Amino acid sequence: MKRMEPSPPPVCPPCPTDITCKAMVAFGVNDLRECEVIVAPPRAGEVRVKIVCNALCHTDIYTLGGSDPEGLFPAILGHEATAIVESVGDGVRSVKVGDTIVPGYTPQCKEPDCIFCMSPKTNLCPRIRGTQGKGVMPDGTSRFTLKSDRSTIFHFMGCSTFSEYTVLAEISCAKINPSIPHEHACLFGCGIATGLGAVWNTAKVEPFSSVAVFGLGAVGLAVVQAAKAIGAHPIIGIDVNEKKFAIAKQLGCTDCVNPKDHDKPMQQVLIGMSPTGFGYDYTFDATGNTDVMRSALEAAHRGWGLMTIIGVAAAGKEISTRPFQFVTGRRCTGTAFGGWKTRDAIPMLVERTLKGEIKVEHFITHKFKGVAETTKALEALHSGDCLRAVVEY
Ligand code: NAD
Ligand code: DAO
Ligand code: ZN
Numbered sequence: 109m110k111r112m113e114p115s116p117p118p119v120c121p122p123c124p125t126d127i128t129c130k131a132m133v134a135f136g137v138n139d140l141r142e143c144e145v146i147v148a149p150p151r152a153g154e155v156r157v158k159i160v161c162n163a164l165c166h167t168d169i170y171t172l173g174g175s176d177p178e179g180l181f182p183a184i185l186g187h188e189a190t191a192i193v194e195s196v197g198d199g200v201r202s203v204k205v206g207d208t209i210v211p212g213y214t215p216q217c218k219e220p221d222c223i224f225c226m227s228p229k230t231n232l233c234p235r236i237r238g239t240q241g242k243g244v245m246p247d248g249t250s251r252f253t254l255k256s257d258r259s260t261i262f263h264f265m266g267c268s269t270f271s272e273y274t275v276l277a278e279i280s281c282a283k284i285n286p287s288i289p290h291e292h293a294c295l296f297g298c299g300i301a302t303g304l305g306a307v308w309n310t311a312k313v314e315p316f317s318s319v320a321v322f323g324l325g326a327v328g329l330a331v332v333q334a335a336k337a338i339g340a341h342p343i344i345g346i347d348v349n350e351k352k353f354a355i356a357k358q359l360g361c362t363d364c365v366n367p368k369d370h371d372k373p374m375q376q377v378l379i380g381m382s383p384t385g386f387g388y389d390y391t392f393d394a395t396g397n398t399d400v401m402r403s404a405l406e407a408a409h410r411g412w413g414l415m416t417i418i419g420v421a422a423a424g425k426e427i428s429t430r431p432f433q434f435v436t437g438r439r440c441t442g443t444a445f446g447g448w449k450t451r452d453a454i455p456m457l458v459e460r461t462l463k464g465e466i467k468v469e470h471f472i473t474h475k476f477k478g479v480a481e482t483t484k485a486l487e488a489l490h491s492g493d494c495l496r497a498v499v500e501y
Contacts, residue, residue: 124149124156124195128255131271132482135182137174142480144255145184147273150197151247155276157191157209161290162269163472163496164188164485165298166325166396167420171264172486177423180243183262184252186269186482187213188297188496190290193281200278202451208286210297210458212450213240213265215279231449236277240266251275267297270482272501282454288462291475291498295326295468296457298445299496302418303330304457304466305446306392307338311416315339317389320378321361322404324352326471326495327418328394329359333467336360340390342383346374349492355470375406386410387438394418398425405429411437418443471496 131145150156165188171179193207203209217235218225224233236246243262244250252261252268268274284293295301303326307313319340321331324347335343336359345353345361353364363381370377379387387409393401396419405415406429415438421427434440448454460466474488474497485497 127156127194127273129272130479131184131252132186132479133182133254133261134172134185137181138172140172140483140486145261145271146253146255147271147275148251148253150195150200150251150275151245152198153200153278154197154245154251155193155200155203155209155278155281156195156251156273157211157276157281158194158273159189159191159269159271159501161190161294161498161500162186162188162482163294163297163299163498164482164489166489167298168270169486169489170396170420170422175422178241180262182254182259183243183264184268184271184274185264186271187211187265187267188294188299189267189269190293190297191269191274194273196278202278203281203283207283208290208293209281209283210293210454211267211269211274211276212280212282212297212445212454213267214445214450215266215277216449216451217279218451225449231445231447233279235279236266245275246277270479272479280450282451284455284458285462288458291472291500292461292468293458294498295471295496296454299326300330300468300471301448301454301457302443302446303327303394304334305448305453306416306418306443307331307334307390309447310441310443311390311392311414313338313340313390316341318342318383318409320344320346320388320391320404320407322346322391322393322400323395323419324349324356324364325394328392329356329471329495331392331394331418332356332361333359335390344378344381344388346378351493359470374400374403378403378407382409384409387413389413391415392418396420396422398427401427402429405438405440406433408438412439413437414439414441416441416443472498474498475500
């Protein structure tokens with residue numbers, strides 16, 4: 109009689125260990141260097157990912173340049189990426205090894221006791237806000253060490269995507285359909301999703317509304333694209349860089365205006381151009397300049413116009429206007445990540461892109477290869493010709 113072979117013991121997945129990889133470390137203001145870093149395994153509720161594509165955003169430049177009041181050094185910057193899950197910590201259920209994700213700097217904990225996640229009015233989940241702002245993981249420690257001297261490196265915006273590997277909170281990981289090109293998916297990690305959401309979620313622009321968009325970088329152009337998609341008309345684009353006007357018109361601007369061509373304040377010029385002569389139903393700031401924010405508010409329509417602040421102003425800057433602007437019905441709001449709830453919305457935006465409902469390829473004006481080329485991408489971003497520079501790792 110044939111003897112039964114004993115069945116083999118169950119195989120434990122290998123315990124994740126430290127990974128040594130390349131990263132761009134910001135040691136101080138405008139001091140960015142390629143280094144070898146050690147990325148520790150994910151702890152409970154955390155996910156370690158391999159970054160495959162990273163798009164640079166002006167917020168990275170802003171922090172690297174020392175304008176961010178929360179900026180900490182040394183840190184690994186970057187927050188607009190596509191990544192593949194490499195390993196997961198205890199208790200992680202929503203993603204598994206091999207999944208494609210987009211990191212979110214605004215997490216979504218989805219817990220029933222989170223009044224923000226449970227509210228349809230906001231995406232500002234505060235679950236890990238305290239530690240994220242301090243440059244550490246939710247347990248108060250960093251997963252990054254500099255290989256050369258074993259010193260600790262801070263995380264950035266809960267993402268730190270200028271590194272071949274990074275560790276994220278599970279609640280910051282938006283799992284997406286892997287069939288989207290990686291270079292397109294990363295755009296939904298920040299700027300493009302923000303511009304679209306500013307129009308569709310925050311301002312809730314209606315068909316036939318008049319719109320004025322200040323700043324025609326990637327964020328402002330995404331505002332234009334979203335406004336056109338909803339049927340707004342007219343859509344006026346305002347930028348000091350006329351090189352942006354051609355693409356702005358392709359995406360939906362009916363007119364473009366350069367403030368340098370006018371002696372009068374922009375709000376006066378724009379109100380004069382508006383269909384009713386009383387301003388625009390919806391205005392957006394996508395510059396981060398507080399004087400522009402004032403113009404955008406004052407160009408909003410008498411009686412009901414809504415100005416949405418998207419731009420991030422430099423540390424210490426304040427906005428001013430006469431209160432009479434509000435008394436006469438103008439309103440002001442702002443948006444973080446376009447109001448999208450990260451883990452629900454990014455997969456949906458990816459699906460809409462795969463169906464051809466949202467086009468994003470025109471935002472990629474520059475491409476680079478390897479984490480060290482982040483410096484070239486930063487130069488491109490400074491050039492004024494660049495919407496998004498994508499670095500493939
Ligand atoms: P960008 O630098 O590519 O675009 C800004 C545009 O504004 C440029 O085309 C520039 O020429 C124009 N501009 C500058 N000064 C101007 C002026 N005085 N008048 C008219 N135009 C002017 O930046 P971006 O990536 O498009 O981002 C835009 C802003 O949005 C930044 O401040 C960024 O930090 C912010 N942002 C905010 C969020 C959010 O969640 N709120 C998300 C992403 C980006
Ligand atoms: O939850 O209090 C908070 C802070 C949320 C931070 C939102 C940041 C929005 C601007 C980010 C700029 C672009 C990356
Ligand atoms: Zn929450």
